[in-house]
Amino acid sequence: MQGTPSDVLRHAEGYLGRHGIESPRRTAEVLLAFVLGTDRASLYSRRDGLSAAEAELFRRAVYRRCAGTPVQHLTGRQAFRHLDLEVRPGVFIPRPETEVVVGAALDELDQATGGLPVVIDVGTGTGAIALSVKRERPGALVHATDLSPDAVRLARANALRLGLDVAVHQGDLLDPLPIDLRGRVSVIVSNPPYLDRGDYAELRPEVRADPELALVGGTAVHGRLVERAPEWLGPGGSLVMEIGAEQGPDVTALLHGNFATVQVVADLSGRDRVVLGRLPERPGA
Ligand SMILES: C[S@@+](CC[C@H](N)C(=O)[O-])C[C@H]1O[C@@H](n2cnc3c(N)ncnc32)[C@H](O)[C@@H]1O
DSSP, X not given: OOOOHHHHHHHHHHHHHHTTOSSHHHHHHHHHHHHHTSOTGGGGGOOSOOOHHHHHHHHHHHHHHHTTOOHHHHHXXXXXXXXXXXXXXTSOOOOTTHHHHHHHHHHHHHHOOSSSOEEEEESOTTTHHHHHHHHHOTTSEEEEEESOHHHHHHHHHHHHHHTOOEEEEESSTTTTSOGGGTTTEEEEEEOOOOBOHHHHTXXXXXXXTSOHHHXXXXXXXXXXXXXXXXXXXXXXXXXXXXXXXXXXXXXXXXXXXXXXXXXXXEOTTSOEEEXXXXXXXXXXX
C-alpha cells in the first residue's frame, strides 16, 4: 500500500512546483481525483493509501504534465461555464476567458427583437460557446462551424453526450451554414484564432499543444468575419468576437462603417477581451 492521498499530494505538489508547473497543488489534486475516479473535495476524506496501480497511474500523469502535456489532455475533460466538456488532442482546449464572450453573446441575444433567436458560433472547437448558448438559452436555434474535421467530430460528440441540439457544420467561417439562415441570424459569436505568428513560437508547451489553426491568425479572421457577417445577420443583429488584449483598437476600426454600435468589453481582470458590433434595426438608420 502506498501513501494516503494527503501524503501523495504533498510530494506531487513539490515535484510539479520544482518543474515550473503553475498551480502545482491544484494540478496534483485534479490529476489524483481523475486517477481515483473521485472529485477534489473527496480526496481528503479518504484514509486508505493508494494501491500500487493507482500510485503508478498518478506518477505517470505527473511526469507527463511536467513534460508539457496539458492537464486537460490527461483527464480528457474541461469545465466551461455550466458544462463538462470532453477535450481531445488536436482540438483547442476552451479557456476561462472565453466564458466572458458567451456572456456578451447572451446579453446581445436577450436584447434581440424579431422572431426565433438564431445564434451561430464560428470556429466552435469543442463546441464550448455554441453548447453553452444552447444550455443557457434553450429556446435559441444554434448552429456552429469549424474548418477542422477533428473539431467538428468532437463538438458533435459533446452535443450528443450533453443532450444539446446544436447543428455543427464543417467548413470556412459562415460558408457551410444552411442558406435559409441568411439575413435571419440574431448573433454571430466567435473566438477566432488571433495570435500573431511571431508569438506562437514563444508559447509554453501546453499552449502549443493546441493546433496552430486554432491559435494563429492575428486580426485577419476578425476582418473576414466583419466582411461576411452582415449578409447573415438580421436587422439589429450582433457580431461578438473574442480579441487579444491589445487588439481592441484594430478590431473596432474594422467594424466602424458597417455596424451602428461598436463596443469593447473587458474580462474580469480588466483586459479588453470582446469586441461587439450591432447592425442598425433598419437598413440605413
Ligand atoms: C481559438 S479556437 C476557439 C475554439 C472554441 N470556440 C473555444 O472558444 O474554445 C479557434 C477555432 O477556430 C477554428 N478555425 C480556424 N480558422 C477557421 C475558419 N476559417 N473557419 C472556421 N473555423 C476556423 C479552429 O479550428 C478552432 O477550432
